[in-house]
Amino acid sequence: MTNDQDSGFTLLEVMIAMAIIAIALVAALGSQSQGVSLANEAKFTSTVVFLAQSKMAEIELKDPEDPISDDAGDFGEDFPGYRWEMGVSDPAFEGFEKVSDHIKKIDLSVYRAEGDRYQYRLSFCRFAPETK
Numbered sequence: 001m002t003n004d005q006d007s008g009f010t011l012l013e014v015m016i017a018m019a020i021i022a023i024a025l026v027a028a029l030g031s032q033s034q035g036v037s038l039a040n041e042a043k044f045t046s047t048v049v050f051l052a053q054s055k056m057a058e059i060e061l062k063d064p065e066d067p068i069s070d071d072a073g074d075f076g077e078d079f080p081g082y083r084w085e086m087g088v089s090d091p092a093f094e095g096f097e098k099v100s101d102h103i104k105k106i107d108l109s110v111y112r113a114e115g116d117r118y119q120y121r122l123s124f125c126r127f128a129p130e131t132k
Helices: 011-061
Strands: 071-074 083-089 103-111 119-127
Touching (some): 011 083
Antiparallel strands (some): 071 083, 083 103
């Protein structure tokens, strides 16, 4: 003979099982969310590096005799939401004043939107030969 009271689960056993399932789901969803965030950051990083290098090459291809000045813009319809800013300054090299007159330091920033915490900054120098 079997006792009907011994069959099935008790309320305590069901509550413990539900708690274990809830903890597992929270951990799984948290790691999924973190994975999506990391994927978005990786996509941003690879895109802005490409865009910064592209802009840098565009600057390098300009005629060295054309003056370079501060500028800003976007990357058009191909990369909506991505913007760039360029600052130009004269670096000072002690003892090399004649060379310093022909070198421009260019600071290039590429970012996705105003106030976005992710930015890519690139600094490089460009030599402008003496014009005759």
